[in-house]
Amino acid sequence: MTVYNDIDRIISTLSVENISDARKEILKPLVDFIQLKVNTKQDIRINFICTHNSRRSHLSQIWAQTMAHYFNIKNVFCYSGGTEATALFPVVAQTLENSGFKINKIAETDNPIYSIKYSDNSHPVIGFSKKLDSDFNPKALFAAVMTCSQADNGCPFIAGAEKRIPVTFEDPKAFDNTPQQIEKYEERSLQIATELFYVFSQIAK
Numbered sequence: 001m002t003v004y005n006d007i008d009r010i011i012s013t014l015s016v017e018n019i020s021d022a023r024k025e026i027l028k029p030l031v032d033f034i035q036l037k038v039n040t041k042q043d044i045r046i047n048f049i050c051t052h053n054s055r056r057s058h059l060s061q062i063w064a065q066t067m068a069h070y071f072n073i074k075n076v077f078c079y080s081g082g083t084e085a086t087a088l089f090p091v092v093a094q095t096l097e098n099s100g101f102k103i104n105k106i107a108e109t110d111n112p113i114y115s116i117k118y119s120d121n122s123h124p125v126i127g128f129s130k131k132l133d134s135d136f137n138p139k140a141l142f143a144a145v146m147t148c149s150q151a152d153n154g155c156p157f158i159a160g161a162e163k164r165i166p167v168t169f170e171d172p173k174a175f176d177n178t179p180q181q182i183e184k185y186e187e188r189s190l191q192i193a194t195e196l197f198y199v200f201s202q203i204a205k
Helices: 005-013 021-039 056-070 090-098 149-154 181-201
Strands: 044-050 076-082 102-107 113-117 125-127 142-146 161-166
Touching: 005 181, 021 044, 021 142, 021 161, 021 181, 044 056, 044 149, 056 076, 056 090, 056 125, 056 181, 090 102, 090 113, 090 181, 142 149
Parallel strands: 044 076, 044 142, 142 161
Antiparallel strands: 102 113, 113 125
């Protein structure tokens, strides 16, 4: 399925050979969850959860929704949430924009709301920080993908989750206000994109 040209160019450069066998084992439960839903013709709901719902969980939500579209896997609905709500970190929006996503800020508050599009005819991802049990997120029949170890350790029970899958990433926040900030956010975004490309490429339709 078509995505914006700049996103398509980035996807064409992703190399799953860079994913270690150990990391593929970590990703396998997510592959299995999606495959089971495809096989049984059920909606696929994935809630990516981090502590603040400001960086890794948003990157994961947006790239997962993009990859589902790219591989033409239907009825995939990706969400994100935190153990607390803060705000989508502006460098995340900038990183995605640099990758070819079309981003519009549709509400300017302490917790801004963004429309994030990966193709002209797809529904935008609505990006803002929210708690994992927000009314914006599913209440049941979803996979809870824990994208940071702090949330994974601090939140042993996710109400309504059909499956809990730890897929943790290093936090680019460590490089905030340093000369490497943009580079490190892009690096993390590309890692997440590569791993989610791998996940969705494994799905037999």
